Amino acid sequence: MKTTVLLSHARHPVSDRPQLSRLEAQAIALAAEVDEAPSGLHAGRNETGVVAALGHGLTALDRLDLADTTDPLSALAAFLTRQRFDLILAGRRGEGGHETGLLPYRLAAILGLPILADAVAITPGAAVETLVVDQAMAKGARRRVTIRLPAIVTVHPLAPPPRPFAYGPMRRGTIRRHPVDGSANAADLDTAEERPHRLRPKLMRQSAGQAAGANLYVDPTPEEAARLILAYLEANGIRRYGPLNDR
Amino acid sequence: MSRPRRDPRAERQSHDVGATGSRPRYDRSQPLPGRAGVPPIVAPARSGMTTQPQPAKPELRIVDEPAFLVFAVVEAPGGRLSRFDRQVLGAARLLADAGDGGAGVVAIASHSVEGLGEAGADRVLLFTAEAMPGTVAKALRQTVDALSPRHVLFAETGDSADLARRLAIALDEPLLANVEHLTSRQAVRAIRNGRAEIAATPPRLISLGEDRIKPYEAAPCEARALALDTAPHNDDPAILSVEFIPGDPASLALSETDFVVSAGNGVSDFAAFRDLATHLRATPGASRVVCDAGLMPRAAQVGASGTVLSADCYFALGISGAPQHLQGIAGCEHVIAVNTDLHAAMIERAGLAIVQDAQLVMPALLQLLRGGER
Numbered sequence: 305m306k307t308t309v310l311l312s313h314a315r316h317p318v319s320d321r322p323q324l325s326r327l328e329a330q331a332i333a334l335a336a337e338v339d340e341a342p343s344g345l346h347a348g349r350n351e352t353g354v355v356a357a358l359g360h361g362l363t364a365l366d367r368l369d370l371a372d373t374t375d376p377l378s379a380l381a382a383f384l385t386r387q388r389f390d391l392i393l394a395g396r397r398g399e400g401g402h403e404t405g406l407l408p409y410r411l412a413a414i415l416g417l418p419i420l421a422d423a424v425a426i427t428p429g430a431a432v433e434t435l436v437v438d439q440a441m442a443k444g445a446r447r448r449v450t451i452r453l454p455a456i457v458t459v460h461p462l463a464p465p466p467r468p469f470a471y472g473p474m475r476r477g478t479i480r481r482h483p484v485d486g487s488a489n490a491a492d493l494d495t496a497e498e499r500p501h502r503l504r505p506k507l508m509r510q511s512a513g514q515a516a517g518a519n520l521y522v523d524p525t526p527e528e529a530a531r532l533i534l535a536y537l538e539a540n541g542i543r544r545y546g547p548l549n550d551r
Numbered sequence: 552m553s554r555p556r557r558d559p560r561a562e563r564q565s566h567d568v569g570a571t572g573s574r575p576r577y578d579r580s581q582p583l584p585g586r587a588g589v590p591p592i593v594a595p596a597r598s599g600m601t602t603q604p605q606p607a608k609p610e611l612r613i614v615d616e617p618a619f620l621v622f623a624v625v626e627a628p629g630g631r632l633s634r635f636d637r638q639v640l641g642a643a644r645l646l647a648d649a650g651d652g653g654a655g656v657v658a659i660a661s662h663s664v665e666g667l668g669e670a671g672a673d674r675v676l677l678f679t680a681e682a683m684p685g686t687v688a689k690a691l692r693q694t695v696d697a698l699s700p701r702h703v704l705f706a707e708t709g710d711s712a713d714l715a716r717r718l719a720i721a722l723d724e725p726l727l728a729n730v731e732h733l734t735s736r737q738a739v740r741a742i743r744n745g746r747a748e749i750a751a752t753p754p755r756l757i758s759l760g761e762d763r764i765k766p767y768e769a770a771p772c773e774a775r776a777l778a779l780d781t782a783p784h785n786d787d788p789a790i791l792s793v794e795f796i797p798g799d800p801a802s803l804a805l806s807e808t809d810f811v812v813s814a815g816n817g818v819s820d821f822a823a824f825r826d827l828a829t830h831l832r833a834t835p836g837a838s839r840v841v842c843d844a845g846l847m848p849r850a851a852q853v854g855a856s857g858t859v860l861s862a863d864c865y866f867a868l869g870i871s872g873a874p875q876h877l878q879g880i881a882g883c884e885h886v887i888a889v890n891t892d893l894h895a896a897m898i899e900r901a902g903l904a905i906v907q908d909a910q911l912v913m914p915a916l917l918q919l920l921r922g923g924e925r
Contacts, residue, residue, distance in 0.1 A: 315744045410720065418787065444808060500747060520906070
């Protein structure tokens with residue numbers, strides 16, 4: 305199964321150095337389960353951050369020589385059309401750019417591929433040219449989807465952790481640099497309305513309403529206490545336990 | 552814990568014997584109505600609430616002819632609105648009430664959901680089938696074309712985020728993803744690893760970050776059901792089979808689960824505790840003391856040095872509530888505490904506080920749950 309992982313130019317939140325995004329490192333770990341020699345794909349001039357991907361399990365890295373301000377969509381689509389990968393993995397949102405998370409969907413539309421989001425596990429399907437993808441859902445549920453290849457799959461943060469970094473494989477891995485035809489990518493990213501980021505506080509998570517101790521019961525019998533607890537759980541819709549005795 | 556405050560004037564008034572004449576006469580030998588011989592904390596304390604004036608039932612807010620529509624896509628796992636769903640509806644209400652107001656909020660769900668009216672939805676549109684996001688996006692696109700809403704709001708999580716992107720591609724419109732700050736005039740989102748941000752007037756497609764917008768809290772709306780002419784079907788040729796696997800609370804990580812039952816120093820019978828967790832369908836957790844003693848695995852520790860929970864409900868058995876432990880449950884909406892100490896911090900934090908020995912309450916709960924399952 306010929307697999308590639310899309311790599312963005314993430315930066316470390318504190319030091320601002322280029323680094324490999326954790327989610328993409330997790331995607332590499334997933335890719336290594338279905339392909340013994342997965343490759344990576346990065347569009348940009350700076351490769352200091354993404355070479356770490358070779359140390360996390362990629363055997364080769366394709367780099368499209370593209371300015372950081374250029375929209376990489378058409379160049380990526382042209383490259384992926386030429387290479388005919390069976391499986392294209394990506395994070396939910398690439399880091400370092402506009403971070404809309406739309407790029408895999410745009411690629412899917414251009415290449416005519418199906419796309420699945422939020423994968424936590426992938427295994428080859430029983431039939432050839434199929435893939436079984438476990439999607440993460442709310443409350444620990446999973447959706448197991450069998451999909452026909454080729455396909456694009458994005459990875460959820462609950463996927464298995466990245467493989468440990470190894471220096472030797474990073475040095476041995478091949479980096480293939482591909483020049484990009486300048487006329488093909490006229491569309492520049494819009495940077496006009498950018499301004500420095502301002503941290504905004506999130507809403508406080510607090511208990512629902514009741515004043516502290518409004519629902520206080522001192523020394524009820526254990527049976528009474530058990531009934532109160534189950535009634536509270538059912539009234540607030542946490543769990544439903546069916547009909548209970550002497551209620 | 553606040554004690555009901557004394558009202559000396561009303562107390563004296565209640566002793567007044569109502570004698571005619573210029574001098575007031577009081578009979579102090581009679582006990583005060585409702586206070587005589589009553590210990591300071593009454594069980595159950597809920598009966599004390601009835602003396603307070605009942606708030607009048609708020610009027611239903613009805614929008615008959617909405618000036619424009621705002622769609623809010625809610626996920627509502629298990630038919631119950633999550634915090635995030637309420638925030639999305641709150642944001643939709645904010646955009647609908649901007650300017651002259653008079654707009655309608657349409658909640659879009661894939662199954663019937665309780666409490667949409669209270670959360671701010673004027674209309675409800677149900678895609679009754681549990682479909683894949685790709686097919687829901689097709690049906691949603693038809694609905695957007697038919698009703699032409701001014702905004703469509705999504706939560707930046709799970710299927711909702713997936714749907715937002717599919718709809719953005721189908722409509723060929725920009726999506727303002729993971730919005731951090733939203734008013735009727737501008738929406739702001741972070742870019743470039745949180746180094747920069749972009750502000751724009753709220754576009755048509757917006758997906759919201761979690762804990763950014765307040766939920767709606769004013770008068771309930773009517774949540775009238777809208778008829779839908781297109782039901783989605785799974786007709787994507789690339790998808791061969793779909794299987795739904797429900798989460799098993801016993802094997803879930805503490806950070807992922809929605810209901811945690813936790814043991815502290817007041818619990819000594821851990822076999823019964825694990826049995827109770829299984830019967831409650833909750834994920835077992837523990838306090839630091841219990842993990843230090845080796846009675847529960849370290850992975851089960853709740854608190855600042857263990858796991859910080861994002862669960863909806865936390866059930867603390869025999870936990871007094873050290874500050875580091877309370878930090879770990881700061882995000883829990885519902886807390887139940889069983890503890891022998893009336894003055895424990897956990898009792899004060901809890902929405903349902905029971906002063907009783909956890910070792911006695913556990914077998915009673917187990918008996919009730921086993922009886923109910925028959």
